[in-house]
Amino acid sequence: MTASRLGSLLDRSIVFSFDATGFRRHQRNFATESERDLHDQDVLITGGTAGIGEAAARALVRRGARVTLWARNPTRGKQAADRIGAAFTPVDLGDLERVAIAAREFTPKALAAVVLNAGAMPLKRTLTHAGHELIWASQVLGHLMILRVLHARGLLGPETRGIWVSSGGMYSQRLDLSDLTWANGYQRHTAYADAKRAQVMLGEQLAVRWPTVPMAVMHPGWVQTDAVKHSMPLFYALTRPILRTPAQGADTIVWLAARKQTPRSGLFWLDRTPQPTHLRSATKSPPADTTALVEQLFADTDVWMTAAENP
Numbered sequence: 001m002t003a004s005r006l007g008s009l010l011d012r013s014i015v016f017s018f019d020a021t022g023f024r025r026h027q028r029n030f031a032t033e034s035e036r037d038l039h040d041q042d043v044l045i046t047g048g049t050a051g052i053g054e055a056a057a058r059a060l061v062r063r064g065a066r067v068t069l070w071a072r073n074p075t076r077g078k079q080a081a082d083r084i085g086a087a088f089t090p091v092d093l094g095d096l097e098r099v100a101i102a103a104r105e106f107t108p109k110a111l112a113a114v115v116l117n118a119g120a121m122p123l124k125r126t127l128t129h130a131g132h133e134l135i136w137a138s139q140v141l142g143h144l145m146i147l148r149v150l151h152a153r154g155l156l157g158p159e160t161r162g163i164w165v166s167s168g169g170m171y172s173q174r175l176d177l178s179d180l181t182w183a184n185g186y187q188r189h190t191a192y193a194d195a196k197r198a199q200v201m202l203g204e205q206l207a208v209r210w211p212t213v214p215m216a217v218m219h220p221g222w223v224q225t226d227a228v229k230h231s232m233p234l235f236y237a238l239t240r241p242i243l244r245t246p247a248q249g250a251d252t253i254v255w256l257a258a259r260k261q262t263p264r265s266g267l268f269w270l271d272r273t274p275q276p277t278h279l280r281s282a283t284k285s286p287p288a289d290t291t292a293l294v295e296q297l298f299a300d301t302d303v304w305m306t307a308a309e310n311p
């Protein structure tokens with residue numbers, strides 16, 4: 001069997017693609033590429049105080065970038081910022097008014113990348129003050145809110161790469177907008193996969209809506225972090241020896257942010273390689289659902305655009 005045939009079989013197994021052996025196998029094909037100079041350039045990373053986001057922050061600080069981390073826990077945030085050599089702002093991505101204000105107050109000199117990485121999978125259904133379910137609010141609406149405010153302020157342009165951190169878990173899910181608050185019974189894995197699917201679709205749509213802003217969505221594979229340990233203890237126990245390190249999970253984020261050549265906008269990436277967004281036709285949505293998603297997300301964030309404009 002040829003190496004490429006074996007590689008494509010291993011990729012189709014999912015396990016031996018998303019795990020650390022998959023990373024190491026894919027890494028053998030990484031090209032040597034020039035990087036842009038990130039000195040005196042800003043990078044905003046949501047959820048950069050732990051796990052994959054922290055690993056990305058470290059790598060970008062090493063390249064000279066001025067990195068700002070947004071997350072909820074101020075103690076953990078300040079400690080992480082000190083460890084990494086970054087700045088920290090306390091922001092709960094599920095609190096859309098706070099997100100809009102923080103995005104208005106964020107004053108980068110030259111914004112090289114916005115990494116939309118914050119994520120969690122709460123054990124119990126949690127509604128925000130505004131009545132949104134927390135996974136949806138923080139990972140989809142909150143991240144769109146950041147981009148919309150920065151875009152309205154003229155801070156997103158060809159040099160600013162938007163990088164969404166989705167999940168391979170989204171492959172299991174067709175977008176379902178029918179019960180976004182999970183009033184009929186909370187299923188956290190489905191809620192998470194739905195939000196991650198929405199991130200992929202939204203990333204594609206923003207690439208069309210804002211053609212001058214390079215937009216990428218990636219997934220990190222299976223990575224050894226607290227999120228996996230606490231939210232999926234059985235999965236963690238079974239897969240621990242083969243999980244990726246946070247640096248391996250963050251590799252594509254750093255590559256997308258740092259490579260000299262602008263990544264083609266609107267693609268979905270794993271290990272520096274564009275990926276299909278569906279593994280089976282059952283997860284594909286009709287175009288009307290994509291339109292409905294984008295309209296709903298823009299309508300749901302509109303009200304806080306005003307908060308961002310009027311202090």
Ligand SMILES: NC(=O)c1ccc[n+]([C@@H]2O[C@H](COP(=O)([O-])OP(=O)(O)OC[C@H]3O[C@@H](n4cnc5c(N)ncnc54)[C@H](OP(=O)(O)O)[C@@H]3O)[C@@H](O)[C@H]2O)c1
Nearest residue numbers: 047049050051052071072073093118119167222223225227
């Ligand atoms: N680990 C994996 O195998 C894996 C696989 C696929 C995708 N991902 C995705 O990768 C991203 C990072 O995950 P991770 O595994 O590195 O998790 P992690 O180690 O638990 O880190 C999550 C980060 O997000 C922050 N965060 C969570 N909820 C937030 C909120 N509402 N507002 C602001 N910040 C918030 C956390 O800080 P605070 O708690 O202080 O807010 C922390 O900094 C997530 O989007 C996750 O879905 C991970």
